Amino acid sequence: MNSVEMTYREAIIAAQRAELSADDRVLLIGEDIGAAGGSFKLTEGLQAQFGASRVRDTPISEQAFVGAAMGLALTGYRPIVELMFADFMGVCFDQIVNGIAKHRFMQGGTLELPLVIRTVGGAGARFGAQHSQTGESWLLPAPGLKVFAAGSPNEAYHLIRAAVRDPNPVVVLEHKFLFTRRGPVQLFDQAIPPVEGPKRLRPGDDITIVASLAMVERIQSAARELERVGISAELFDLRVIRPLHAASIIDSVTRTNRLLVVEENHSLGGWGGELIASVVTEAFDYLDAPPERLTLPDWPMPYSPRLEDAALPSVEAIVTKARAMVEGRGR
Amino acid sequence: MPTVIHLPALSPGMTEGKLVRWLKQEGDWVDRGEAIAEIETDKSVLDLEAIEAGHLARILVAESQELIAIDTPLALLAKAGEDASASEILAAIPSPTPAAARPGAHQESRLPAPRSERIAVSPLARRMAAEAGIDLEDVTGSGPRGRIIKRDIHSALDAGHTASYTTIANSGARRITARRLTEAASSIPHFYLTIDCQVDELLALRGRLNDSGETGEKLSINDFVIRACALALREVPRVNSSWNEQAIRLHRDVDIAVAVAAPDGLMTPIVRKADTKNLSAIATEMRQLAARARTRKLRPEEFQGGGFSISNLGMHGVRQFTSIINPPQVAILAVGAAEARPVVDRGKLAIATVMTCTLSCDHRVLDGSVGAEFLNCFRALLARPDQLT
Numbered sequence: 001m002n003s004v005e006m007t008y009r010e011a012i013i014a015a016q017r018a019e020l021s022a023d024d025r026v027l028l029i030g031e032d033i034g035a036a037g038g039s040f041k042l043t044e045g046l047q048a049q050f051g052a053s054r055v056r057d058t059p060i061s062e063q064a065f066v067g068a069a070m071g072l073a074l075t076g077y078r079p080i081v082e083l084m085f086a087d088f089m090g091v092c093f094d095q096i097v098n099g100i101a102k103h104r105f106m107q108g109g110t111l112e113l114p115l116v117i118r119t120v121g122g123a124g125a126r127f128g129a130q131h132s133q134t135g136e137s138w139l140l141p142a143p144g145l146k147v148f149a150a151g152s153p154n155e156a157y158h159l160i161r162a163a164v165r166d167p168n169p170v171v172v173l174e175h176k177f178l179f180t181r182r183g184p185v186q187l188f189d190q191a192i193p194p195v196e197g198p199k200r201l202r203p204g205d206d207i208t209i210v211a212s213l214a215m216v217e218r219i220q221s222a223a224r225e226l227e228r229v230g231i232s233a234e235l236f237d238l239r240v241i242r243p244l245h246a247a248s249i250i251d252s253v254t255r256t257n258r259l260l261v262v263e264e265n266h267s268l269g270g271w272g273g274e275l276i277a278s279v280v281t282e283a284f285d286y287l288d289a290p291p292e293r294l295t296l297p298d299w300p301m302p303y304s305p306r307l308e309d310a311a312l313p314s315v316e317a318i319v320t321k322a323r324a325m326v327e328g329r330g331r
Numbered sequence: 332m333p334t335v336i337h338l339p340a341l342s343p344g345m346t347e348g349k350l351v352r353w354l355k356q357e358g359d360w361v362d363r364g365e366a367i368a369e370i371e372t373d374k375s376v377l378d379l380e381a382i383e384a385g386h387l388a389r390i391l392v393a394e395s396q397e398l399i400a401i402d403t404p405l406a407l408l409a410k411a412g413e414d415a416s417a418s419e420i421l422a423a424i425p426s427p428t429p430a431a432a433r434p435g436a437h438q439e440s441r442l443p444a445p446r447s448e449r450i451a452v453s454p455l456a457r458r459m460a461a462e463a464g465i466d467l468e469d470v471t472g473s474g475p476r477g478r479i480i481k482r483d484i485h486s487a488l489d490a491g492h493t494a495s496y497t498t499i500a501n502s503g504a505r506r507i508t509a510r511r512l513t514e515a516a517s518s519i520p521h522f523y524l525t526i527d528c529q530v531d532e533l534l535a536l537r538g539r540l541n542d543s544g545e546t547g548e549k550l551s552i553n554d555f556v557i558r559a560c561a562l563a564l565r566e567v568p569r570v571n572s573s574w575n576e577q578a579i580r581l582h583r584d585v586d587i588a589v590a591v592a593a594p595d596g597l598m599t600p601i602v603r604k605a606d607t608k609n610l611s612a613i614a615t616e617m618r619q620l621a622a623r624a625r626t627r628k629l630r631p632e633e634f635q636g637g638g639f640s641i642s643n644l645g646m647h648g649v650r651q652f653t654s655i656i657n658p659p660q661v662a663i664l665a666v667g668a669a670e671a672r673p674v675v676d677r678g679k680l681a682i683a684t685v686m687t688c689t690l691s692c693d694h695r696v697l698d699g700s701v702g703a704e705f706l707n708c709f710r711a712l713l714a715r716p717d718q719l720t
Contacts, residue, residue: 257455257481288455288481289474328474328482329395 008178011153012042015160020050028055030082062092073115086121086135100169101144112167122175129300137265146170147241151216153183162195175213197245204234206326207258212238215262222318246278257288267295289325333407340401341377349397355387385410451478459484508596516655520694523653526706531684533716546611553643554614558719559712561585561605567705571638573659588637591624598624601637651687661693
């Protein structure tokens with residue numbers, strides 16, 4: 001196992017290349033992923049390496065090609081579907097939540113459905129209201145699905161490879177604001193370590209802060225600023241949106257006594273509320289302040305760059321909120 | 332005399348506001364109509380304007396203070412040429428302490444605070460206070476709206492605010508034990524019979540058996556006591572019985588409960604049919620039961636029931652004590668330490684190893700003579716311990 005520096009985009013390509021190489025049953029389908037290398041260049045070079053029969057362009061019909069991927073998964077293949085924007089899950093939502101998510105249950109667990117849907121979401125890149133959603137909240141209440149969210153190059157590589165090896169359907173959410181981020185990536189040769197819920201990014205004593213996707217780097221920046229004022233934050237990248245693993249965060253809050261969730265979703269129906277509910281139930285006697293959330297405002301993402309930036313939880317907002325909580329000036 | 336600036340109602344229906352920030356500092360000159368602070372109402376942020384000119388003599392409410400009731404004094408304004416001396420300022424500050432200085436009391440601030448007012452405290456701080464034996468009434472909250480939070484408990488501890496005790500929450504086992512013992516001690520008419528047993532021969536026999544290794548298990552004095560009780564109970568079966576309002580039950584089996592100290596209260600594992608077991612069988616069984624009792628791993632059938640109990644504090648050097656009967660049993664034997672004592676043997680003073688045992692009896696079932704009969708039988712068995720092998 002060795003570690004190399006690469007960008008988030010390169011990590012996504014590397015993970016797919018590794019899985020295409022490791023197993024002939026792995027196929028890649030989606031819009032413009034072949035010769036064009038993907039609208040976001042997330043499959044660049046893969047068709048040239050593995051051929052047009054394994055890296056296959058599809059018509060512009062999410063419902064058709066996500067349904068086709070389900071059929072492939074049921075007939076011995078391990079397809080990876082690229083959905084260009086997470087927002088487009090709406091077009092094929094019936095395939096995802098009524099077909100793919102439920103099928104193993106409805107067949108009494110007698111078959112596997114090794115299907116990966118990779119999709120790109122998130123704001124900050126000036127794509128407007130219909131192309132800037134993360135998709136996390138939509139998928140939260142769909143039993144049968146696993147939902148991974150890649151918050152760094154390393155996680156993108158690990159989560160995609162683990163998703164392909166999973167016998168269950170997995171949606172891997174990627175964030176378009178992170179494509180050029182560079183970081184160390186642990187490469188795997190054989191065994192892929194299981195993805196076991198949230199990843200602790202740094203230990204701390206005063207407050208637990210949890211984020212996913214592009215908010216992960218913001219809580220890291222915030223933690224460095226908080227350190228300057230003597231506040232030690234313990235950070236988690238949630239990584240797995242569903243099933244939601246709260247145990248390690250509950251354990252953390254029993255030590256820090258405070259929880260702040262930073263989520264690039266609307267507060268209503270987001271994973272942050274569910275996480276807070278678990279923590280309040282399991283660690284009630286350890287809370288020294290009401291758990292707090294920083295989320296998107298309750299309106300669609302504006303197209304105006306300044307308004308878009310203002311809508312996203314900023315590093316400054318995270319620092320301010322965390323300070324108020326730790327210093328006893330919050331709610 | 333300085334003027335008191337109160338929080339006005341800045342919109343219809345406004346009952347409280349937040350002091351966002353002060354636009355003037357203490358000592359600043361303020362013209363009539365000039366903004367001195369920003370106030371946030373439920374609808375907007377508005378300027379608070381001075382209704383007359385003067386020096387801002389004193390600020391009474393900190394910035395960012397929320398939920399300030401209207402009419403709460405915010406600041407003192409001294410007029411031109413007016414020397415706002417300390418005494419005047421103090422006199423101008425309404426008494427008692429303005430609501431704003433006590434962040435916990437906002438809307439209710441104009442009413443006398445009832446003593447039973449709910450104390451705002453974080454769940455963590457409540458638990459810490461309970462564990463440290465701190466009365467929350469004695470702690471001032473520094474959190475939002477006066478909530479008591481972790482640092483306030485730390486401050487209270489640092490200030491030596493600790494109670495003279497620490498608190499240990501009662502476990503379920505502790506509560507059940509407490510209830511049963513109270514019930515037993517208050518409802519059973521106990522009487523006590525004490526007898527001295529000479530155990531020199533028993534100790535000698537024990538030494539021989541343990542040295543020879545033929546019993547396998549090392550024998551303790553208590554193993555002999557269990558065996559002797561078992562045989563004595565067969566001789567005097569009324570002691571091996573239980574009481575209920577309708578009848579007395581004489582037990583066919585001799586099942587002896589033995590008190591074992593566990594971390595959270597006594598456990599009483601039972602040696603079943605002890606009269607049919609030899610010393611080494613009793614020793615082996617007792618060692619295993621005691622180990623499980625100390626880790627609270629006994630199965631229910633291993634500690635429920637029994638017709639008689641033994642409590643032995645001899646290993647702790649206690650000479651004599653009395654025990655509380657474990658109902659529905661009707662007797663328990665309290666065994667003291669085996670120690671060298673002067674005794675009168677056929678008119679001569681001698682030294683013997685003596686162990687004092689006290690039988691607690693339920694007078695509803697046992698009379699003194701029955702208890703004495705049991706004790707004499709028990710003493711005779713200990714005195715001639717070859718009968719126990």
